[in-house]
Amino acid sequence: xxxRDIGFxxxxxxxxxxxxxxxxxxxxVVDDREIIIAASDPxxxxxxxxxxxxxxxxxxxxxxxxxxxxxxxxxxxxxVVAPRLxxxxxxxxxxxxxxxxxxxxxxxxxxxxxxxxxxxRLTDEASIYEQSQILGISLLRPRVVCLLDAxxxxxxxxxxx
Numbered sequence: 001x002x003x004r005d006i007g008f009x010x011x012x013x014x015x016x017x018x019x020x021x022x023x024x025x026x027x028x029v030v031d032d033r034e035i036i037i038a039a040s041d042p043x044x045x046x047x048x049x050x051x052x053x054x055x056x057x058x059x060x061x062x063x064x065x066x067x068x069x070x071x072x073x074x075x076x077x078x079x080v081v082a083p084r085l086x087x088x089x090x091x092x093x094x095x096x097x098x099x100x101x102x103x104x105x106x107x108x109x110x111x112x113x114x115x116x117x118x119x120x121r122l123t124d125e126a127s128i129y130e131q132s133q134i135l136g137i138s139l140l141r142p143r144v145v146c147l148l149d150a151x152x153x154x155x156x157x158x159x160x161x
Contacts (some may be wrong), residue, residue, distance in 0.1 A: 012038035026074035
């Protein structure tokens with residue numbers, strides 16, 4: 001399975017999970033062969049899509065990471081769901097999930113801030129305090145930093161030339 005296929009499946013799973021939780025209806029995401037690749041009921045994954053009446057669900061085609069997928073939303077009992085609204089929500093969840101994969105984690109952002117502080121690349125005190133506050137790092141109490149050169153340890157002993 002390629003990295004692109006993994007991203008496609010993660011997006012499909014996120015759409016099924018978020019939409020299923022929000023609407024409390026069965027959600028299935030199918031590929032172009034009508035095989036279920038993600039569902040609010042994980043037992044359906046890998047199965048072909050069963051035949052059902054056209055008005056029993058809302059079908060929303062959504063491009064996901066270069067793949068074509070269709071999100072199938074079951075109709076809630078006794079309620080009317082606006083298909084355009086559901087389509088917009090599905091596309092929003094898919095695009096947010098797609099973008100979230102490329103965002104750095106909180107851990108990476110904290111490390112970058114500390115690295116930039118120690119390297120002297122940040123000089124605007126107001127900006128430093130704002131970034132640290134957003135990342136949950138308190139700069140109010142003094143800290144001791146010990147820097148070690150572990151290059152030889154990590155790379156192994158130097159080779160004789």
